[in-house]
Amino acid sequence: MDIKTKIQGYTEEINAFNASSAEEIEAFRLRFLVNKGIVRSLFEEFKTVSTEEKRELGQVLNVFKQLAESKHKSLLEQIADNSDKAGGSTQDLTLPGKGLELGSRHPLSLVRKEIVGIFNKMGFIVAEGPEIEDDWHNFSALNFPEEHPARDMQDTFFIEKKEGNDIALRTHTSSVQVRMMENGKPPFRAIMPGRVYRNEAISARAHCFFHQVEGLYVDEDVSFADLKQTLFHFVQELYGEDTKVRFRPSYFPFTEPSAEMDISCTICKGAGCTLCKWSGWVEILGCGMVDPNVLENCGIDSKKYSGFAFGMGIERITNLKYVIKDLRLFSENDIRFLRQFETETI
Known part of the structure; x- marks a missing residue:
């Protein structure tokens, strides 16, 4: 056929x-x-x-x-x-509709809101500024010498090289402090949360971008005792009344004297573990009295006013609060990781 x-x-x-x-x-x-x-x-x-x-x-x-x-x-x-x-449709119109699946807050957002809430109760307002900054606000006004290593390309993402005033992604939110002091008059009492950038290799302990909360208090007769008591209260609110605090001398170009603040390890309660490197202590922030040169650079009479400043990484605070050992988890958008915080409230 x-x-x-x-x-x-x-x-x-x-x-x-x-x-x-x-x-x-x-x-x-x-x-x-x-x-x-x-x-x-x-x-x-x-x-x-x-x-x-x-x-x-x-x-x-x-x-x-x-x-x-x-x-x-x-x-x-x-x-x-x-x-x-014949009335034999395969669709059952009596069944309930499918609900929309709601997302959850990111752990960094949860901790940021909690930090802001604690300082709000102490009278600190929230101030914000641009993430792209010039050299004056990012370095020079904060008393960074010309030869300071933070100005080097290995630490900073420079966008444009200008004679005497380079443009770069901000390396800290201290630049917001400078803008606040330049454009206002004391007293100042504010915190500056935001994202910052540094040219570092990405690993479990470091990232090229991260989040900070910095604080500034400028008024007449502000002392180091005011700084210690403010930060001590913050730690007690965030980690609990049993948390111990210690201050160690340090150096920052924009504060004098300067200190780093440690808390007793939230994991081992001071007994010693891998997180605290068996010391029982974990550093959470740097602080100090605002250097008089910084006040003068911003047009504030350093003989009349004094102040303190501090800064902390939100990732470090979150690590201690939720025992998260790898910083990369915060920016990988892994739904398995994020769903662990669906029930978290503030």
Whole structure:
């Protein structure tokens, strides 16, 4: 039997075919339309015919393929219409709709809000500034010497080199303190949360961007005792009344005297563990009295006013609060990690 006769016979079969169930329609599909079905086998046989016959048979074969496909489609539509008319729809309209899945707050956002809330209770307002800063606000006004290593390309993302006033991504939110003191008059009592950038290799303990909260208090007769009591109260509120605090002498260009503040390890409670390197203490922030040069750079009389400043990394605070050992988890958007904080409230 030649291919043309086969096509005529199968065409008559398709035209005469009717189905009363989904099973019969599926049988039709398996007979004609699958890879090993009749349509495919006819196309394989078509390859063997002579060149003279291919032009005529090609058109006939394409019409036959379209007939089989349209027949299958019309059978599906027909059985669907019959099912709806008979009240046999596969959709249960009484079922409740699917609710929208709500996200959760990021752990850094949770801790940031908690930090801001604690200082708000002590009278600190929130101040913000640009993430792209010039050299004056990022370094010079804060008493950084020209040769200070923080100005080096290995630590700072420079955007544009300008004579005497380079443009860079801010390396700390201290630049917001400078802008506040330049544009206002004491007293100042504010915290500056925000994202900062440093040209560092990304690892479990470091990242090229992270988040800080810095604080500034400038007024008449501000003392180091005021600084210690403010930060001591902050730690007690954040980590609990049993948390111990100690201050160690340090150096920062914009504060004098300067100190680093440690707290008793929240994991081992001071007994010693890998997080605190078996010392029982973990550093959480740097602080000090605002250097008189910084006050003068911002147009404030350093003989009349004094102040203190502090700064902490939100990632470090979050690490201690939730025992998170890898900083990269904060920026990888791993839903398995983020879902652990769905029930967290402030």
